[in-house]
Amino acid sequence: MDNLRKGFPVLKRYTYLNTAASGLLPEKVFEFRQNHDLDFLISASILKERQGGILTDVRETVGRFFNCEAHRVALVPNFSYGFNTLLEGFEKPKKALLLKGDYPSINWPVKSRNFEIFYAAINENLEDNIRKALTENKPDFFAFSIVQYINGVKLNINFISELKQEFPETLFIADGTQYLGTEAFDFDSTGIDVVISSTYKWLNAGYGNGFILFNEKVEGKIEPKHLGFGSLQGKYKAHEGNFLGKFEPGHQDTLNYGSLAVALRLLEETGINKIEAQVVKLKNFAWQKFAEMGLLEKYVLERKEHSSLFNIKGDDTLFHHLRNKDIITSQRGEGIRVSFHYFNTTDEIEELTEAVKEKM
Template identity: 50%
Template structure:
């Protein structure tokens, strides 16, 4: 892993502990991006002639990486855009279960569109809170992040599987932006109906790309009756009601989606299981050391498993102190958030601990 650090110029200048805010650009990806624009420069519209074939290759790469169906994979500039498109296709009489501290791109989007909402509390008993909320409120949809962006609490995927088996009629929609790229994940075997992700964080894809994965037949639940009726009455081609037509309106940027494809290939070469193991080692060390310094909230301390995101119980003064010493973190919630990826090392954490 230390040799791979040479791919990331930022790491020679900073102790970078901020992937939850933005993943890093790396040398070989920069080469590919420059090659893309050179092809466009000298080809013009000829370059665009192969766009559809190229984008199909991007979908296939995403599907293979997460063991999903390429036909049920859609490309989107970011999770938020696709999620709002999804919500626009749902009848507003649906009741949606949310997590009370979840990312505003989920919670605000749902609440602002007039859905009836209910909440489960994010704490040490997250899974039990979710099931109690389902029993009490009987929601039609459960929309949630797999990893909480503020404190890094991660929902138990085995619990999600058991919950969906118990409540098969609830539509499970997951934001995996703070998850994908940190663990080996099989979408087909999961009980999640729809999984979305922006590619600029743990997948290292840069900005302007993301995807959504759908289980078979889910589209039928997302397309309004009026949409289907119009397509039939005006005699539009059936493709106007498929996943791509519903979610991929207009042209797609081969530069950005090419970056995502290249990064998935890059992560595959490193090995997602190797990445997962490295992150687990860093996370275990970090949690142990942060616990000694009394820097973690009670909810995190009480949970056996945790993501690689931590919110440290400190303040803006400490954040500025770290920043002055080229230690890159984020202010989130009531503390300083740090996040660890495979290009981080124990030495990075030791630099942080020394300054804390």
């Protein structure tokens, strides 16, 4: 277990249960960033002459880690940029399906455009609600979070794949920001059309970098409008009108995207199966503790699938009590959000529950 915690100095200072808000910066990523900017300081444009090779390595690393060919990987600064660019590529009007109460960066951009919108409710019957909404409304696209940001409700990847087979004409657009990095994810086997993700949470890659994974069938169904000199730069963007290039119109930041490659290689070294096993262990341990203490919503308890992100009952008093004990959490919705990644321990969950009991 100590090996999983190496390289995260903040864990010596805090009981950090807040990856769902901001992931930790690994020492290896920090060292890369220092060395990168030192190179830029002393070599300026000579470093930037290597930009194409650096970004190609990042793109190919992302593709390898998630099983998506590199020419179907776009590098974007964050989820919101990528998603808005994607939406602008739809001919309007289109019919959209959303989850009611999903992450604002999904629902707000859709609502701000001229789409006809339908909703599926997030409750104990979430999967049935989605299937019913798809059947009745036949939307052109379904945009959703794989893991809900407030309470950690999770859609099973196999269910999403089965649903895509049932409704092949609907584009499935998934936000992986609260999910990717917690378990093995084979994009090409899922059938999902598009996955977009920021990487500062569970992938521990810092801010200012993200990516989009595309199914081969997406090109031709969406026509993004963004273009710029950067749209033609690099191994996979060699011609004007290149689909990938329309998501990368400007100069790309080798510092931030390079950080993503280093973070993914660290996860590869640790082993994604090992990470997944530890996350499952923590999730199940926390679930049992929270259920016994009556800290979870009733419908959450009735679901079979959940993430390692939970929203427990608590108010300002409890939140500040935890912070005074150096237990780092977030206030979300009507409770307190706690989240556990592979570097956390069951002892830390015990520490959290004991602190909660002090205010019950």
